[in-house]
Amino acid sequence: RIAPQRDPERPLRPATSWILFLQDFRAQTTALKGKEVMSAASQKWKAMAADSKAKYEEPAKEARSKYAQAMKSYVESGKKDAWKRDPERPTRPLLPYMRFMQEYRKTATGSMLEVTKSGASEWRAMSDAEKRRWAGSYDTEKAEYAEAMRKYKESGKEAAYKEKVGILAQQEKLKAKKAKVSEKAKAAKTAEKATKKSKSKAADKVKKGAPTKVAKAEAEAAKEVLKKAKAKAKA
Structure with a gap:
């Protein structure tokens, strides 16, 4: 089952005190990249005094309070439930x-x-x-x-x-993906069938006394067809 995408009207969860600090640390420490900056930031955060952390913890606490109130209003408005399930959709009777x-x-x-x-x-x-x-x-x-x-x-x-909730777009994307997979499988099957036919013809020629070089050339050509088909299927 495809779930609805995120409601753009749903309040955004605020950044934690750690995230606020990390944003500042990254802006001030441009020389470090990736894991290095995360490691250095983590060490500095752990060693930081309580009064220094307050610079980040107080705004984070205030943001959490505003978020809680915004979420309360969002839920009470009925928008949360209406986004998860269309209120106009008929309700299935209980078994x-x-x-x-x-x-x-x-x-x-x-x-x-x-x-x-x-x-x-x-x-x-x-x-x-x-x-x-x-x-x-x-x-x-x-x-x-x-x-x-x-x-x-x-x-x-x-x-x-x-x-409205993005389910239709996700369904179309999934449908296109399945069609592409099906097309690749069909192409691989067709190529495999053609290869088998080509190999069979080459084998028949050998049995009938056809020149070995010709038979080998056709067998190699068949292998090449199969190789290209497999490469196309993986693409």
């Missing part, structure tokens, strides 16, 4: 087993794992007649859900949501 478990959890005791195991055990022990009690209007709701999903897709709302 009979899930309906049973909803009620079972209200009175069962123990950890979540224990309750899940005991509930599953009780469900398996039920007769078909007992299970039908939990089916209720499931069949009707299932048919209504299927119809609602058909209308939802035909309305273009599903495609609009997928485009």
Whole structure:
């Protein structure tokens, strides 16, 4: 399943005190590169006095507080849930087993794992007649859900949501990647088939008394065809 990309309206997590220090250190230490700068920065950070670290820890703390408030507002606005799942998408009806478990959890005791195991055990022990009690209007709701999903897709709302959250672009990219792999496999198979045919023809000529040099030349040509096909498939 392809997950939505990051919501551009979602608040960005702030940099930690260490990251703020590292940004300063890199700007002041341009002579060091890669692992060297990370190693030197780490040593300096560990040896730094508390009052010196406060220069980075205080703004980081303030940024965390602002981020927490921004995230709270973002979640409460409903934008987080709306980005993860289209609010206009029809809700799938609960299976009979899930309906049973909803009620079972209200009175069962123990950890979540224990309750899940005991509930599953009780469900398996039920007769078909007992299970039908939990089916209720499931069949009707299932048919209504299927119809609602058909209308939802035909309305273009599903495609609009997928485009909005980046799922459509990811699907197209994956489709193109699969097509490329399929094309390479097809080309390799065709080349292999042609090589086998060429080798077979060369072998027939040898059997019929054709000049050995000609047969060898054709065999070498067949090998070259296969070599090029393999190189193309790897590209």
